[in-house]
Amino acid sequence: MADSRIITIDGLVKKFPMGGGWFTALSDISLEFGTGEFAGFVGPSGSGKTTVLNIIGSLDSPSEGEVIVMDKSIGELSHGEAAKLRNRHLGFIFQTYNLLPVYTVYENVEFPLLLLNMSPRARKKAVLEALEWVGLTDKIKSRPAQLSGGQCQRVAIARAMVKKPVLVLADEPTANLDADNSHHILETMETLNRELKTTFIFATHDHKVIRYLKRKISLEDGRVVKDEIVKAKRKVKE
Template identity: 70%
Template sequence: MNLVTIKNMTKRYPIGNSEFTALSNINLEFEKGEFCGIIGPSGSGKTTLLNIIGSLDTPSAGSTVVLGKDIGNLSEKEAAKLRSRHMGFIFQTYNLLPVCTVYENVEFPLLLINMTPNERKKKVISALEWVHLTDKINSRPNQLSGGQAQRVSIARAMVKQPELVLADEPTANLDAENSRNILDAMVNLNKELQTTFIFATHDEKVITYLKRKIFLVDGKVTSDGK
């Protein structure tokens, strides 16, 4: 069964009196356990596509069905529920909550789904073990290096063991060694938990790790290397 099914999807943005087409007639399917990436230059529509899959935005035409839910027809509350229960996000700039410790940042998604404290603790520790950051539990984001912060971000995305993780340029701010560490961690999680990873990237380091490469140019899929 497909985790994500995108059919004839188009996304347009109003610019003044005219419209700009960010994505045009996209048809894609993603299955459980995939480790794939949307690749393209800046402005090709990668982030827009990722945002629509992540229910942060809606398509202008066509349909995008994620885990059986049509993104275009979801209310704000339903979209929030879908994200909080079934999706994890990894951002280029990590986007950790600055006032929370590493532990609290990773715990945050679990607080949104009302998990018991004991269960939360177990899952947070386990997520921090995946990314080898148990020694930084009480550190604040501003006390971490870029690589460590991105690993916290991965732990936060993975802690509830979502079906789908969306990573927008996760290595753009990292050096080669940290990028490799991060990607290794994600590959392991993908294997171990069968979590689907979709990347938006134009980073060669990431591309070499991908099992499926979808090339996007000017909002159109030019190749889908399954």
């Protein structure tokens, strides 16, 4: 479970302009996450799961309250500082994979390391290691268009994990995958969480994902309605 605190959310409110007024997407959310957690925001569409994930990922900022990630207050970060935080400490996994279409599998996974100015030798070692984690070492020269959905998502996981980030944020990572692929992906992420102590936070309403979560935070209309630790993992294939 959590060793030390890496995320503190205190009184988070997020409002978006809508028409002439404001729409409140998140209301008074206060949470903490520690190293090595395998947690997820669950709830129906529009409950605010992705919004809170975006704010933790410094892609968006709070309207009120404070979100501290790796000792950095998200609301006070400049564009450059937020980019640096994402570059060094965060990994993202998206529902639609978001792989760069003109790059090969190898180049997609290598990309975050290019931004870290790593040496070519260190990059190669890290990329091959990450591709080994997800079982895609035989596809390094393929382009995303040549891969299945499950393979694309595994590339996305390798890209998120290649720099060994402290935190990986996964927004509906299995929404476009069938049951077999979903379980395979989740098992991969669970292994990485266990072996590398990387914190995973999901935004999902997919029961296949929910079954794997060790901490489940239920959101409804932008409010936390339940925050529970799930003791026993249930791997039930649908």
